[in-house]
Amino acid sequence: MPNPIKFFDLALSHGATISPFVWATKYAIAHKGLEMEVVPGGFTGIMERTGGKSERLPAIVDDGEWVLDSWLIAEHLDAKYPDRPTLIGDPSVKVLTQFIETWLWQTAISPWMTCYIKNYRDWSVPEDHAYVTESRERMFGRKIEDIIVGREDRLPQVPPKLELLRGILKEHKWLGGESPNYADYRALAVFLFCASVADTPPLTADDPLRDWIDRGFDLYGGLGRHPGLKPLFGLELREGDPEPFAKGPTMVSGLVSRNTGPQSTAAETARLKRQS
Structure with missing residues (x-):
């Protein structure tokens, strides 16, 4: 060993x-x-x-x-350690993983940071408070207390934008296919970051992402189950907030469905004809 x-x-x-x-x-x-x-x-x-x-x-x-x-x-x-399970495997996996991660940073981490940045500072160890305050206020160009204003309006805007990830994980157990690879870990890390600072859950209790996230957090003896992490699920929506995820067919599921003949496409064709 x-x-x-x-x-x-x-x-x-x-x-x-x-x-x-x-x-x-x-x-x-x-x-x-x-x-x-x-x-x-x-x-x-x-x-x-x-x-x-x-x-x-x-x-x-x-x-x-x-x-x-x-x-x-x-x-x-x-x-x-080539004799142990592979993380990246092929150079193309790195490129595609970087694409997914970049999309998640823009879609999730950026808005979540504006919602949870005060916790990010307040929950850091005491000797870090000054550094976090100065560096993040310089980054955003305003006081931390001002950055979080309106977060109750911003939080419900994030879940609908994660539909691409839901669609892929509806068709595949992991981003790595049948077993997790480095793409899963880079994506899970986005939600682990959020769980470290979220005093209010960012996702609804019934979000389909819960299956993949829970399985990911449970990996390796519960590596993502640190007692300091906060619940990700339980966001309560208000009247007028957008639907957090698609309840029916989506463009994502259409892109990954397979055409095996008229029978396989009949339902979608009928739906499109009704819409027209």
Whole structure:
């Protein structure tokens, strides 16, 4: 058995990891069946903890070798441990995963950050408060207390935009197909980030994404079930809020359905004729 990998965590005061990149790395190491020696900490003091090797996380030390950046870590693990389950497998998987992740950052993380940024700051370890406040207020150009104003109106706008992910996962058990791969971990990391800061659930209790998220959080002995994480499901909608997800056929399901002859397309054809 290889030596445990030294893993530098980035956590909030409740102990749960905050960074999606660090979450993805935790899952990558677990996917390979490797043990972790966790070095805890928050945003400040990273240079000291890493001995000057990095000012950002994730970072790992594997048999004395430092590897920085979540993508480089995943590629390192595949190269060093080819006899263990593959994370990326093919260069095309990396490209498609980066596309999915970029879409999720724009669709989910960006608006969720404006809703939960005060928790992001308040729940960080005390010595991080000044850094988080100054850096995020500079990033957004206004006070944290002003950023969250109107979040009750913004939160219901996010779930309908996740329909692409729902449609794909309706047809496939994982983004990796029959078993999870690095695409699943990068996408799950978005929801793990949200669970670390969400004092109000961002998704409704009946959201179809719940199956994939729950299975993903349960992987590797419940890696995503840290007691510091908050519930993702239970958003209560108000009158006038948009439908959180499609209740019937969607363009996404149409794109992935298979034409095996007139019988397979009859229902959709009839529906389109009725609409016209």
